Amino acid sequence: MAFEIHDRYQLFVDGAFVDAADGETRETIDPATGEPIATVAEATATDVDRAVEAAAAAQPEWAATSAAERGRILQRVARSVREHADELAELESRDQGKPVSQAHHDVEGVARFFEYYGGAADKLEGRTAPTGADKLAFTEREPYGVSGQIVPWNFPVNLTARGVAPALAAGNAVVVKAAPTTPLSALRLAELASEAGVPDGALNVLTGGAEPGEALSDHGDVDVLTFTGSVPTGQAVMQSAAETITPVTLELGGKNAAIVTPEADLGSAVFWTSIGIFTNGGQICSAADRAVVHESIYDDFVESVVDRAESYDLGPGVEDPGMGPLNHESHYESVLEYIDVGVNEGATLATGGEAADREGFFVEPTVFTDVEPDMRIAQEEIFGPVLTVIPYGDPAEAVDIANGVEYGLTGGVFSQDVDEALSLARRVDAGTVYVNEWFGGTPETPFGGTKKSGIGREKGLEALDAYLQTKSITVNLDDPTA
Numbered sequence: 001m002a003f004e005i006h007d008r009y010q011l012f013v014d015g016a017f018v019d020a021a022d023g024e025t026r027e028t029i030d031p032a033t034g035e036p037i038a039t040v041a042e043a044t045a046t047d048v049d050r051a052v053e054a055a056a057a058a059q060p061e062w063a064a065t066s067a068a069e070r071g072r073i074l075q076r077v078a079r080s081v082r083e084h085a086d087e088l089a090e091l092e093s094r095d096q097g098k099p100v101s102q103a104h105h106d107v108e109g110v111a112r113f114f115e116y117y118g119g120a121a122d123k124l125e126g127r128t129a130p131t132g133a134d135k136l137a138f139t140e141r142e143p144y145g146v147s148g149q150i151v152p153w154n155f156p157v158n159l160t161a162r163g164v165a166p167a168l169a170a171g172n173a174v175v176v177k178a179a180p181t182t183p184l185s186a187l188r189l190a191e192l193a194s195e196a197g198v199p200d201g202a203l204n205v206l207t208g209g210a211e212p213g214e215a216l217s218d219h220g221d222v223d224v225l226t227f228t229g230s231v232p233t234g235q236a237v238m239q240s241a242a243e244t245i246t247p248v249t250l251e252l253g254g255k256n257a258a259i260v261t262p263e264a265d266l267g268s269a270v271f272w273t274s275i276g277i278f279t280n281g282g283q284i285c286s287a288a289d290r291a292v293v294h295e296s297i298y299d300d301f302v303e304s305v306v307d308r309a310e311s312y313d314l315g316p317g318v319e320d321p322g323m324g325p326l327n328h329e330s331h332y333e334s335v336l337e338y339i340d341v342g343v344n345e346g347a348t349l350a351t352g353g354e355a356a357d358r359e360g361f362f363v364e365p366t367v368f369t370d371v372e373p374d375m376r377i378a379q380e381e382i383f384g385p386v387l388t389v390i391p392y393g394d395p396a397e398a399v400d401i402a403n404g405v406e407y408g409l410t411g412g413v414f415s416q417d418v419d420e421a422l423s424l425a426r427r428v429d430a431g432t433v434y435v436n437e438w439f440g441g442t443p444e445t446p447f448g449g450t451k452k453s454g455i456g457r458e459k460g461l462e463a464l465d466a467y468l469q470t471k472s473i474t475v476n477l478d479d480p481t482a
Contacts (some may be wrong), residue, residue: 005037034360040184079111088157100319109158109162145224156183176205224467230253254285270304272436282383291305349367349368374404378405409432446462
């Protein structure tokens with residue numbers, strides 16, 4: 001490898017690497033082998049207190065820094081990320097398991113987040129209100145203060161940057177709780193940000209399990225919370241935030257439908273659906289979990305998507321295979337259990353469905369046919385390389401199937417008929433709908449869900465609304481004595 005993975009990693013608090021308060025550690029595991037990569041500090045509630053205190057102390061000076069200077073610092077972070085792109089991608093691939101080319105794509109997204117929000121930092125303007133000649137009324141947009149961010153394990157470095165960059169651009173200080181199974185890239189990103197000029201205390205990264213996450217989500221001195229992960233954990237975060245009246249942004253699960261119409265380019269639809277479900281081993285909230293395919297092309301679609309699923313080679317992420325392992329053992333077991341559920345429900349296993357015959361947490365790309373919309377495998381988020389293919393007869397039925405889940409994160413429509421494509425896209429109840437593609441979003445496009453898929457929006461200028469609050473100032477211009 002082009003860089004050295006350390007044997008031991010500490011917390012990053014107030015601009016320095018430090019041990020956990022009680023000295024406890026845990027191992028992060030290589031999902032391709034099941035063997036330890038490194039020992040990582042296990043943060044406690046005491047460490048959360050220490051990080052929040054550092055953030056609260058640093059935030060006023062960071063907010064008082066000119067917006068233009070904050071933007072320049074974030075641009076320097078972006079340049080540093082690009083300079084260290086190979087290192088970050090290999091670190092991410094080793095720790096998370098994804099193919100290194102996919103990790104490179106994630107790292108490029110990290111750089112773009114810091115560029116994009118660095119460019120926005122000096123454009124966060126208020127407005128005036130037309131209140132008449134005897135009064136002046138205007139607004140200012142101010143940072144909340146300390147932003148607590150709980151990051152998942154599927155896109156560790158990318159999703160860390162997705163929240164950190166707008167929070168810093170808006171003048172907040174940040175405490176990140178990294179996922180316990182994928183902490184390494186977030187720690188390295190914090191170090192690079194510090195070297196690029198982010199002040200001590202303005203960005204802190206904690207590692208560990210449930211205790212620091214719970215302590216961060218109910219901390220009285222955290223002013224705004226961002227969480228990405230499962231619905232049950234998101235509900236717990238929201239309940240904790242309610243105790244302190246802390247605003248939250250939640251990006252939760254998905255069970256996303258790709259509607260494939262008779263007017264679709266079948267080859268393109270199969271290609272993009274495969275990308276949507278097998279990228280990162282299907283460990284993506286916005287994955288194309290369900291293909292809702294018109295009955296007239298159903299058999300052809302199934303044949304083609306099975307061929308594509310069977311073409312994937314499996315291997316360690318650093319070898320850049322078609323698909324890497326699942327991230328950790330308990331999740332690997334959960335995905336295999338869902339496959340058993342599908343078989344027991346009466347769905348047909350068209351391909352895959354087995355653990356790969358090798359060390360590590362590998363599951364074959366899997367396609368189920370003969371799936372009924374109310375089956376568990378068509379309703380519940382599996383978060384693995386498992387595609388369910390469901391037939392439909394008319395457009396209204398397709399929309400009903402697509403919307404007939406408790407989630408509303410993403411969806412997709414495949415049709416060469418622009419009127420049909422747009423009509424269906426508008427009827428899909430999701431925060432993002434892709435047309436003739438999948439994963440079409442960029443840092444400029446807002447992202448978030450409806451229903452149980454979450455609250456608020458990440459990315460785009462809309463993300464800044466989660467890190468800014470509006471202050472109204474009114475000035476009396478009328479002299480009551482005149």
